[in-house]
Amino acid sequence: MTVAVLGVGVMGEALLAGILQGGRPVAEVLAAEKRPERAAELTERYGVEVVGNAEAVKRADTVLFVVKPYDMGPLLDEVAASARPGQLFVSLAAGITTSFVEARLPGGVAVVRVMPNTPALIGEGMAAVSPGSNAGEEHLREAEDLLRSTGRVTRVPEKHQDAVTAVSGSGPAYVFYVVEAMIEAGVHLGLTRATATELVVQTLAGSAALLRDTGEHPTVLRERVTSPGGTTAAALRRLDDGGVRAAFLGALEAARDRSRALSSGEPV
Ligand SMILES: NC(=O)C1=CN([C@@H]2O[C@H](COP(=O)(O)OP(=O)(O)OC[C@H]3O[C@@H](n4cnc5c(N)ncnc54)[C@H](O)[C@@H]3O)[C@@H](O)[C@H]2O)C=CC1
Numbered sequence: 620m621t622v623a624v625l626g627v628g629v630m631g632e633a634l635l636a637g638i639l640q641g642g643r644p645v646a647e648v649l650a651a652e653k654r655p656e657r658a659a660e661l662t663e664r665y666g667v668e669v670v671g672n673a674e675a676v677k678r679a680d681t682v683l684f685v686v687k688p689y690d691m692g693p694l695l696d697e698v699a700a701s702a703r704p705g706q707l708f709v710s711l712a713a714g715i716t717t718s719f720v721e722a723r724l725p726g727g728v729a730v731v732r733v734m735p736n737t738p739a740l741i742g743e744g745m746a747a748v749s750p751g752s753n754a755g756e757e758h759l760r761e762a763e764d765l766l767r768s769t770g771r772v773t774r775v776p777e778k779h780q781d782a783v784t785a786v787s788g789s790g791p792a793y794v795f796y797v798v799e800a801m802i803e804a805g806v807h808l809g810l811t812r813a814t815a816t817e818l819v820v821q822t823l824a825g826s827a828a829l830l831r832d833t834g835e836h837p838t839v840l841r842e843r844v845t846s847p848g849g850t851t852a853a854a855l856r857r858l859d860d861g862g863v864r865a866a867f868l869g870a871l872e873a874a875r876d877r878s879r880a881l882s883s884g885e886p887v
């Protein structure tokens with residue numbers, strides 16, 4: 620059972636590393652990468668064989684597409700003649716629909732669409748999978764098994780993939796943005812940058828663990844921090860005054876709309 624990863628940048632490397640750490644023999648994994656210096660790096664780091672796109676598709680049972688959305692059309696055109704019935708094609712490209720992929724490959728091939736996120740790099744990813752029109756339960760399971768080596772996996776109807784992209788695909792960036800803002804605020808209050816960074820990063824990690832490990836609702840956890848007439852209430856009031864909750868709504872709508880636009884081939 621050979622798996623090929625086509626496009627090994629940030630997300631492709633997370634998958635490659637996860638698949639290998641998950642115990643799949645390196646002889647059953649192929650990579651294809653446009654940049655020669657990157658290809659050399661991958662062989663050195665993982666011992667993986669790097670081949671051309673068409674050869675990777677010819678030799679693989681399962682093919683993962685991990686290039687940018689605008690590179691998907693040309694890549695599919697390049698490999699279509701090498702694809703055969705019985706193969707599974709998994710696309711991780713934001714906004715690219717299963718029908719876009721199906722239309723460019725031989726009829727009847729199984730396609731699964733995935734939206735991952737970057738915590739996959741350390742095995743803490745969140746991915747959502749959706750089947751294309753020819754993908755059955757066995758194809759979804761195969762895609763889920765591969766993705767599980769990088770974190771958690773859930774299934775969603777494809778019509779929800781733009782929303783998933785806005786929430787968890789882009790989500791880590793919103794969290795890092797909040798972290799940056801809190802560190803800057805700590806510096807503004809007179810803390811050293813090193814101290815502010817340590818305080819904020821551990822507060823984030825601890826809060827995330829509390830959410831996941833207790834399974835308690837975020838409102839309950841927030842209320843536990845918020846003493847009547849206290850410091851937290853004063854801060855939260857300023858966040859509400861600043862329209863932060865509404866800004867998140869608008870931001871996620873913008874990400875959802877951008878994901879939709881990518882699927883209709885809108886240029887960068
Ligand atoms: N970075 C992120 O947070 C997330 C990315 N994605 C999706 O994952 C995909 C990849 O994103 P990144 O890894 O961030 O991009 P990236 O730019 O780091 O990696 C893409 C890689 O594909 C290679 N490539 C481009 N065209 C190629 C071709 N024709 N043949 C072989 N290799 C080719 C590039 O040289 C590069 O190494 C995108 O479609 C993106 O929408 C999805 C969720 C999260």
Ligand SMILES: O=C(O)[C@@H]1CCC=N1
Nearest residue numbers: 713784787788789790
């Ligand atoms: O920004 C992007 O388009 C990609 C998709 C989700 C996260 N990064």
